[in-house]
Amino acid sequence: MPGTELFGAEERKEIEDVLSTGIMFRFNHDAQRNNIWKAKDFEEEARKITNAKYALAVSNGSAAIMAALAASGIGTGDEVICPPFTYIATVEAVLLLGALPVFAEIDETLCLSADGIKKAITSKTKAVCLVHMCGGNANMDEILKVVNENKLILVEDAGQAFAASYKGTYTGLFGKAGAYSFDFFKIATAGEGGIFVTNDETVYKLADNFCDHGHDHLGSNRGMENHPVIGFNFRISELHAAVGAAQTRKVPQIKAANIKHKALLQSILGKIEGVTFAKLGDDNGDSGTFLNLMLPDTEAAKRVVAEMNTVGVGGFNYWYTNMYHFINQWEHIKELKTASKLPIELLGAPQDYKNLHLPKTQEVVGRLISFGIRCTWTQEEVEALANKIAACIKKALMPVNA
Numbered sequence: 001m002p003g004t005e006l007f008g009a010e011e012r013k014e015i016e017d018v019l020s021t022g023i024m025f026r027f028n029h030d031a032q033r034n035n036i037w038k039a040k041d042f043e044e045e046a047r048k049i050t051n052a053k054y055a056l057a058v059s060n061g062s063a064a065i066m067a068a069l070a071a072s073g074i075g076t077g078d079e080v081i082c083p084p085f086t087y088i089a090t091v092e093a094v095l096l097l098g099a100l101p102v103f104a105e106i107d108e109t110l111c112l113s114a115d116g117i118k119k120a121i122t123s124k125t126k127a128v129c130l131v132h133m134c135g136g137n138a139n140m141d142e143i144l145k146v147v148n149e150n151k152l153i154l155v156e157d158a159g160q161a162f163a164a165s166y167k168g169t170y171t172g173l174f175g176k177a178g179a180y181s182f183d184f185f186k187i188a189t190a191g192e193g194g195i196f197v198t199n200d201e202t203v204y205k206l207a208d209n210f211c212d213h214g215h216d217h218l219g220s221n222r223g224m225e226n227h228p229v230i231g232f233n234f235r236i237s238e239l240h241a242a243v244g245a246a247q248t249r250k251v252p253q254i255k256a257a258n259i260k261h262k263a264l265l266q267s268i269l270g271k272i273e274g275v276t277f278a279k280l281g282d283d284n285g286d287s288g289t290f291l292n293l294m295l296p297d298t299e300a301a302k303r304v305v306a307e308m309n310t311v312g313v314g315g316f317n318y319w320y321t322n323m324y325h326f327i328n329q330w331e332h333i334k335e336l337k338t339a340s341k342l343p344i345e346l347l348g349a350p351q352d353y354k355n356l357h358l359p360k361t362q363e364v365v366g367r368l369i370s371f372g373i374r375c376t377w378t379q380e381e382v383e384a385l386a387n388k389i390a391a392c393i394k395k396a397l398m399p400v401n402a
Ligand SMILES: *Cc1c(COP(=O)(O)O)cnc(C)c1O
Pocket: 060, 061, 062, 063, 065, 086, 087, 089, 090, 131, 157, 158, 159, 160, 181, 182, 183, 192, 193, 194
């Protein structure tokens, strides 16, 4: 959890700025706030890293992805191609907007593949919600080709991929709109926070309205503002934005450390027969937040996980069985268990979610073990961890009859 490793005087100072005026609301109060605008600062820092034309800080990454979908015009009845390996927020956002998730295959990049998207397209497909998983990047050239050929809208959930890029363009900025999360587990954290990005002014303005009850944010009297659209409260507080700004300034340093540690881990573990790593669309665009080990098959991965648990090697995720990121564990989605009726229950699901045939995804996630990289590790700590992991892999992969 890199960001949280570096909490210090910078974050404290930013919070004290806000407390010094007491203005925790991001809009208005110009006379009292002593020119302190932390949400704007947070947006500016995010823009500096991603080169996005427009950034909007919001309450969390889930709100950012919902805003990205809504501002891209995705709503009731629209089929949206989604990955079956993602943080559940992606799928929730699609469902809560009344749209219909269609699950397609991922590949060794851990992201939707162009081929998977192509096979999932129907006459009702409106958009692709691409998720850049585990700090990496998807195969954008191939994906953009399919998206453009089929005149689909591309929205990117880059919740885990802030500061990752592909051939020089930052994740989140290939389609109409994108989203980053700054929750407690990401490369940088605001405690709770998210950033919506786009290069399209109209899409930005719509998101800006949508995330604050439709307010047009014109003039200095909130009570007299107009409301071009129905929206909701996805605002970020100045306190959270203050932390987000300080943390975002540290991202270049965090990313450099992550990448160095990951390279060392891979150079040691890559020598073991049977071990490979998840692919990147662009090797030079990694944010380095995860080491993504690929074992020869699911059974081998499970043996390695068991061995690491026995020995006490922590800090990893085996998404296939343990975590909330993989469709095999999404019973409530498969059963459409809802608090109150959603459009999908009236319209019907576009796929039989209980009987999805996604063999490639099952194989890839089954083989995958992801280690969270810590930016504060020393070289000795990285080497010690690599050696521990290596011993577990070797033991688990040893031929049974040897
Ligand atoms: C973390 C994450 C989110 C949700 O972000 P929150 O800030 O926790 O709401 C959405 N999508 C992906 C891919 C994520 O990893």
